[in-house]
Amino acid sequence: MNGSLLFQAFIYLAAAVIAVPIAKRLGLGSVLGYLLAGVVIGPFMLGLVGQEGEDVMHFAEFGVVMMLFVVGLELEPSLLWRLRQPILGLGGLQVLVTSLVFAGLGIVVGLTWQEAVAIGMTLSLSSTAIVLQSLAERGLLKTEGGQSAFAVLLFQDIAVIPMLALFPLLAAGGSAAAEHHDEGHASTTLIASLPPWAQTLAVIGAVAAIIVFGRFLVRPALSAIAQTRLREIFTAAALLLVIGIALLMSAVGLSPALGTFLAGVVLANSEYRHELESDIDPFKGLLLGLFFIAVGASIDFGLLFAQPLLIVGLVVAIIAVKFAILFGLARSFRLSMDQSALVAFSLPQVGEFAFVLFSFARQEGVLTAALTDPLVAAVALSMALTPLLLVINERFVQPRFGTRKAEARPADAIDEENAVLIVGFGSFGATVGRLLKANNIRTTVLDIDSDRVDLLRKLGLKVYYGDASRYDLLASAGAGHAKILVIALDTPEKTMALVHTAKKHFPHLTIYARAFDWNDAQDLVRAGAHHVYRESVDTALRMGAEVMQTMGFRAYQARRATQTFLHHDEQSMHELVAHRDDQAAYLTNARRRIADLEQLLLADLADADLDRDAGWDPDSLREEVRQQAGLSA
């Protein structure tokens, strides 16, 4: 069993590792890559995976749960409130109209009204997993169309709950739950045996529990865990949180995805948001990938070849009807042509919930296998076609609207990414941050000291907890949109690691780095930091100037002297960099420092003209006047 499990893992991972980079390279996006990988290893082509595909899919659906948690983390409640109109209006109308149209079509082709309604409702849903992943990958999630698509998906996720409740009522014979092979889904809940009022109470209680615990218990708990400074425990806590909520939600018959989404929103204001996001992200990505592979593998090509006209017809009809409704609704909600096209091109597939709903409907006796089998095949195909549709939209449709430029515009109102990222908020970083804040420059702060994070948050500053040399954390803190990275970390090693990470993944950032001495200042310059500040220089010069004053120099002269010296010092440093390039790297650090100092002192001696300002120095003028007057000097 173990061996076969490892073998399966090997097959899935290998398929992903081979197919996804190829799909990305061809500009098709990772989702299509996963789907194709699934098709290739599935029963239809290589047959490396077979019947267990469906189990894998149930397992991998947890990726959707995690994805919604992460989506929730990025959505502050205020933003959600601002989206209420598209969620309720656009989302609500989309589900209603699409359900009615499909139900009507069903009745026209001779289904009973119960069957038609069940199928209509199921087909109205779209695939959260595929759409969000595809849009995020293309950077379209923050556009108006992307936000509208997201709003529709959110409403659909909520709408699944009443649908699950409605299906038993549609069952003609009322033959409740004949065969419960679909464990883990809403059909088997702990509270199913309770009377309806108690069930309602349990549902409301669970939602309230998530909000209350998220706000008052999870935050201090995370803070305590962060203080242990064991990253894997924090990761464990993040996973525990998501799995716990998913279990709670399943127990009361709600969608686990919805529950974790809610938890994400509750925690979106927390200082641990970035850390949670980057901990969950890899799991989410892998599970979603697995899910897409499973969808690819589950496409029943046998059925497709047996009834090609029926299946293809179904797919075309589904996509065409949903596309038309989406486009019309988006236009009526005053979206521009290009953004409406984006909404319509992203959402016309049927979602993963269809698999759940169809099997649930079969158990409840609403639909028969003869009806659902071709529909399931059509659903899977429609999902597989989504990335292709998005490619068509991107390559052939959007250019016609001439909107590529508009999309490149930095995302604003919806997502307030700050232009300046300060890493390290000790006394050095805090001084920089306070100066910027006093002048109304918004900054995002990252710090590894959880006590300090707590304190600063109490003072109302926006500070996040985490190790910034991790690529994922930098990304979730908005390094992709920021312009400036201020590094004020306490050690040269950490500073260097961060410069390397930033240079590699975010080359657009202008790096301002705190340095400690000559040595690491030069290393930082070589590593590509744009502006390097030796932390002791300005303070030392100020101290030197005051010593000069005590020794009888006038204040302004002392100040000018420090400025001249600073200029000279910076020039010497650049010369030193060149000088060190000739010098062999075999010198030890200590030897190097002595050699540097020698070089510097020599440069000071050579530049004897350090005090210039001859304009205030009347010597030459006096000499000339005396010469003209015939006086001797």
Next chain:
Amino acid sequence: MARVLVLFAHPALEKSRVNRRLLKALPKLPGLTFHDLYEHCPSFHLNVAYEQELLTNHDTIIMQHPLYWYSVPPLLKQWMDLVLEHGWAYGLRGEALRGKQVFQIITVGGPASSYMHEGFQKHTLRDFLLPIEQTARLCRMDYLAPYVIYGTHRLNEDDLVREAVAYRRLLEWVHNNQLPFDGSATQSYATMNEAMSTLAPEVLV
């Protein structure tokens, strides 16, 4: 084609109304150098060698600044003190600036009518600018009457647009070596604007 250096001095450009608009209209021309003193040297610590090199490399020097207490902003005065060195800019051997054209572009809050002997300010603007004029003369430069935008507090949006266009045209003309007069020709005029309207009306918009 003259090499033109715009020596710009404004301690609070972010609060400026007129100069900011003028700078937006600043033409981008080869050989026209815009040198923002307060931006380049906020600590007043001028790099004299660098500033002198800039002067050497240009034929026409334009000092653009608002009028503060009938004079130039302090950094421009500091610049004069330190950059115009004896033995370089003036004195027996001070020949570095000989023959270069120099004039000011000045924004003035009060109206033109107040800068008259019988007006509110009791003196003409050229009276107030005598120190600059004489400095230029001592440095053997050709000092032209200043280009002045008067009454800046009262300028409305249309005026600003008009002034920006005129400013752009002026710089283009100077850059093309098309100013049809020298310092002595403008001597009797209060401003370059006046000299132009008489001597070269086609330059004006």
